[in-house]
Amino acid sequence: MAKQKIYQVDAFTDKTFSGNPAAVCPFDQWPADELLQNIALENNLAETAFYVKKGDQYxxxxxxxxxxVDLCGHATLASAFVLFNQEGHNSDEILFHSPRSGELKVTRQGNLLTLNFPTDVYTRVELSHNLLNGFNLKPVLALKGKTDYVLVFDKEDQVRNIQPHLDIIAQLDARGVIVTAKGDEVDFVSRFFAPQSGINEDPVTGSAHTTLTPYWAKNLGKNELTAIQLSPRKGYLQCRYLGDRVEISGQGKLYLTGEIHLD
Known part of the structure; x- marks a missing residue:
């Protein structure tokens, strides 16, 4: 019986039981996709990341x-945390390559890990019937990025207290829906709902900030921003808009190390 290493890391937090938990499995070579999907289903977390070392990249x-999925920020941060702290990566920079999203760099400065991701391109769209009926509160405008809708609200309290209608959201042709507003104590806040991807509410969504960062940078007139994702577990992020790239920074906390027993 083969044994496979597995880690679980809480991302975008410095405390266990907060942030967004991700599982991380390092493989020597890629197994069948069916096994990867079965491991992710068994883990029953929002995301499981898998990586294979290829030369000086992963x-x-x-x-x-x-x-x-095409891109996942918190599971990339968790993978970098594992490489830096558990798997012996010996520099302060990691180069990941995603077949779906290209080159992704993670750097370390103390306990802070910074993701360098491609900026999402979004357009303003009509507030359709399904978008309006997906929540109990009415947004001021809607955007559509590569994979997600974004609904912008007037106040932080609206985002904190919003009630999603998941059956309606699940009908949208998108990975999920981000809701956001200007923050009271940080630059902006958000939540993320993706029932069509098997995640009713994601605790902290790094990839959503590839859309949120350019939007709020342009609207607030600043390129360095602080953010909180207002899920029950909460996540804390620092974001920097670099034009065609964004930097998304946060910490990680190791929760679990273990072995999967494979037949």
């Missing part, structure tokens, strides 16, 4: 319990 992929 090829990385991400799976929810239901599907493979």
């Amino acid at each position: 090829e990385i992929r991400w799976f929810t319990p239901a599907v493979e």
Whole structure:
């Protein structure tokens, strides 16, 4: 019986039981996709990241319990945390390559890990019937990025207290829906709902900040921003808009190390 290493890291936090938990499995070579999906389903976390060392880079992929996704920030941060702290990576920079999202760099400065991701391109869209009926509160405008809708609200309290109608959200042709507003004590806040990807509410969504960062940078007139994702577990992020790239920074906390027993 083969044994496979597995780690679980709480991302975008410095405390266990907060932030966004991700599982991380390092492989020597890629197994069948069916095994990757089965491991992610068994883990039953928002995302499980898998990576394989290729030369001086690491090829990385991400799976929810239901599907493979194009990009996942918190599971990339968790993978970098594992490489830096558990798997002996001996520099302060890691180069990941995603077959779906290209080159992704993570750097370390003390306990702070910084993701360098491609900036999402978004357009303003009509507030359709399904978008309006997906929540109990009405947004001021809607955007559509590569994979997600973004609904912008007037106040932080609206984002904190919003009630999603998940059956309606699940019908949207998107990975999920980000809701956001200007923050009271940080630059902006958000939440993320993706029932169509098997995640009713994601605790902290790094990839969503590839859309949120350019939007709020332009609207607030500043390129360095602080953010909180207002899920029950909460996540804390520092974001920097660099034009065609964004930097998303946060910490990680190791929760679990273990072995999967594979037949």
